[in-house]
Amino acid sequence: MNRIAIVLLVFLSYAAMAQVQLSTKSKKAIEYYTQADNYRVRGQFAQAIELLNQAIDKDDKFVEAYYRLGLVYQNMKNYAEALKNYEKGLSLTTDLRKQKTFWYDMGEAYIATGEYEKAMRVLSLFVNNETLNKQKLERAASLFKSAEFAFNNKDNVSAFHQKPLSDTVNCFATQYFPVLTADQQQLIFTRRTSNDPNADEDIVISGKDAQGRWITPVSISRNINSRLNEGTCAISADGRKLIFTSCVGRDGIGSCDLYETRKIGEDWTVPKNLGPNVNSVAWESQPTLSADGRTLYFVSDRRSGLGRRDIWVTSLDENGKWTKAVNAGKPINSVFDEISPFIHVNNKTLYFASNGLPGFGGYDLFFVEKDSAGWSAPKNIGAPINNHDDQFSLFITADGKKGYYSHEENAAGGTRSRIFEMQIPEENQLKYRSNYVRGIVRDKQTRQVLSAKIELINISKNQIESLVESDSVTGEYLMVLTQGADYALYVNKEGYLFKSLHFNYTETFDFKPVVLDVDLEKASIGSRVVLNNIFFDVDKYELKSTSITELKKIIRFLTENPKVRVEIGGHTDNSGAAAYNRSLSEKRALAVYNYLVSNGVDKGRLTPKGYGPDLPIAPNNTEDSRQLNRRIEFKIIK
Template sequence: MVRLITLLIGILSWSVVLAQQPAPVLSTKSKKAIELYTVADNFRVRGEYDQAINLLNQALAKDPKFVEAYLRLGLTYFSMKQYQNALRQFEKGLALTDDINRQKAFWYSMGEPYLLTGEYEKAMKVLKSFIDNERTSKQRLDRANMLYKSAEFALESKANPNPYSRKLLSDSVNEFELQYFPVLTADQSQLIFTRRISDNPNDDENLVVSRKSSRGRWLRAESISKNINTPLNEGTCSISADGRKLILTTCTGRDGIGSCDLYESIKVGNDWSEPRNLGRNVNSSAWESQPSLSADGRTLYFVSDRKAGLGLRDIWVSTQDSKGEWTKAVNAGPQINSAYDEISPFIHANNRTLFFATNGRPGFGGYDIFYCDRDSSGWTTPKNLGQPINDNGEQFSLYITADGQKGYYSHEETLGSGHSRSKIYEVLIPPTNQVRFRSNYVKGVIRDKVSRSPLSARIELLNIKTDEVVSLVSSDSVTGEYLIILTQGDEYALYVTKAGYLFKSYNFNYSEITDFEPIAIDIDLEKVMAGSVAVLNNIFFDVDKYELKEKSSPELQKILRFLKENPRVKVEIGGHTDNSGSASYNRELSEKRARSVYDFMVQHGIDKARLFTKGYGPDRPVASNENDAGKQQNRRIEFRILH
């Protein structure tokens, strides 16, 4: 798919260039040469390059000074990504003419292949000649200026390389002719990518997965699922952080809407569901591909060439509503999309940093990887990721791990006769170049406390400061497994809820944390019955105070909702402290704190007869008071079901 995309873009781009040029008076008088030249172009625009080259060479044999034949021959080699051959033909043709219009066609055509072969000074020279002399085509002039800025940028960056270190992944991953668009689960235990056994665009694409062994080695890639892969075409994909939602591209063989559509598959236990078309809110009669899911699988970025875009290919966005349906996709906007191509978006696990490839911004040549961050006012100006990830070749995709320390990408190289191959690399990202907000994760199993049976529960992560839902996932109904992402820069409340069970709450303060390890928490839910207890980890008071802090609001709303959904339940709100200070003072303080929660519930419509308070002070510790961590656990508000 990578090479096919590139070839199609090349054909379209150069067809536009030629269409904009007025029909010239040809430099040859040979009717046979003109005939061969004309027929050759019919083959060229259809991508039948060998026939086009043969006919153009025959035309040049009839007239070795046929300037336009050299231009068309160079363009044909360019479409085949044989840039040196293209430049040789351009240089021969340019040497034969002093006509300014013919020279401009060569200068313009030579700029990009010089850029793609790393000959930046030569690229700047020919592009400047074109820019200084072009008077008619604004579109070509804009493109030439952008390519000129790319050459300038590349020269400057070449003198100041970034300190990345990369390595080729083992043959257990790179065993195919082409492997590309790698993605990982957040725990970095699974690497999923698209593979094709040859560079023939008509060959079958399949999704494969390589799992990491206990020694940290990638095992041999195998088909992700018989429910997903068919003898036809399954390509670029994205997976949610927990590894349970997959969005993939299929171009033939399923109930498609356009030339390529996006489909969704859900993993339950060890089985992937039959892919389901995402529907007309996401897919159109055009081409959709290259999806990227947010960590919780509820926001989807993808690429489409639909007519409503800003360029040839644009990045679009859809979100999942409360019913699980995908909303009408919207264009990501001019801050990201240019008049050219934006492809292969990747939204980092932090949901704030977007990576994508484009040929519409100054870079090293061809497609480069860029990134931008989202703040309160929108997306920041995209920045080139730099070398060695970007170079004068084509870079199509990049995956950055949740912790920001590693990247995975495919690098394509052109072989002889226009053939290509691609391999997947791992790159170590130096601290100075890592994403601004790194992400961690919490994972484990959710079970019934008594039966120990796995439960499918709702796991909701709230930003305590803004009281906004940051992430929403569910645990696996077969295994009970869950995983949810935590990102630097905020304090979070995590809630686990299931109908018929008492909710659990947790607190994670990542507002200042700089060094962290993945967190494992197995969660046992208690059924709503007498004696069930929930610790309210997100009720906050100042030291020696009993007034509720504003950031307690999310937890208070959860309690309120639980009481309204269970109108017959009566509860005790119990206050607890550590053993610092006098026991009598602590009992009084803990009673007042419990009373503050009671007052909030009553003020919001809960019958007083259902609520009881008790200040236990230091009398019922749940951890040792010999250390700060234990004391912190002992300072708590508990929510106990009475009947």
């Protein structure tokens, strides 16, 4: 549970205990007891503990002093000492009003130490005896569900293999919230150089050497890091858009805001506040980006949420502006806290941490999956990743085989956080895993790199899945391809013919990254492109419905270039009679021609022609090369 929620419930517990008469007659004990609370509310726990122990020395049957001492230790997360004092104080009273107060807080402390059976016992006693405090009843019922879930599932442990990254990465006093690019070549995280929670936060980056080992992290950019805090961040799959948190020293709107920066060549742009559609006068942090960087999930404690901290979502509109953020709603958010979202590059699986859903205690990691009906019910990812400690900050690689997370542990001088890597067993891997295609976009004639738009379209749904741009300095692009769909990929640049590519990921694939450089031809007489997403059945010339995406792409190109006149050429391999093949190729070209004309294209701008096997682009000696020769081409003739 987060510290503010603990303080609120502690206040309610104090208020309940204050309504009953103190169990001691010792004025000195009461004096120490009262003084202790003045230190407790200021977070001066050492002084509070000393005074409460003095009160107990004056009267070792002082029930309320044991209770308050337990609460102080619980605030410090020293649950062993908290329970020792709770159990002692409870043993000294038969007053039901006081017993209920003990039972409630003991339940939470038992969960925090993994003693689930004991937690169920005391929480059950509280629920069966409390009749007035509705808020505490609801929270106790929620805690009981978590204790019951944990007790029933604690032995159901998956064989995750986890280990901390080397000291080369874990070289700071504390490091947390790791994110990676889709190619797993860059690791970005937040670091502090001391255990002081108020110490400066910066964003650092580590790459891999020739042996695949992570190298020493360095500051990500002078434009991003400052002498003030730069915290949790999100990265697009291609590593070229970064959203991060900053709380002071910038042009902020609220207590903590989200900022955006883009990588052009090797340099990051000066960060910009995401503006009032995303940020509010409240606290915004913990961003996560979709693969193409066009959808953003984040955490906010603004008042209009379902709980105190909720997950919110926004996306880029057609003009590249962030839309008004909306609450992610149920079943993701609850009346408690949801934090640390992570949207996998498949854009179908969202991980997050919650302290309001049945789990192993504190914050547990959950995931939901999206389909046409919306998000599924949250599912606990289970042990050993989840346990009675707080878990958050999870990142899963594109192929679903590895996970990265930060784990807090007690160390000399305070709490230390290190980054861990885990191997995910096959039975626990994502339903939809992802691959990627990457390369460089160039001008075919001059070989100059180009900044171009790359669209990924789900052919069966005829809808855009992703939209990215190649780097204006390097020409590099990266597009994520997710299992379970047939894709058309288009590379577009004003003044050039679009490039048409096809990726069938409906079946199982080997996740080997695709390296594909794209050469674009200027839209001039003689330039041509193969239409890789026009489909016919074998020996048929009726257009299949999956061709609609490509046909609409042609219409859009012709609309944007009204003076262009084109030839639609049909081609075949050399199998069978040449005359038959020429007839078939002409009928296929006519099928495309007829669709375009019926959808508003002036027929005077189109010339259909069937070439049969006469103009091969590959040898006809293998099935793969023959497939290349069976094609529809689009050529500018005027």
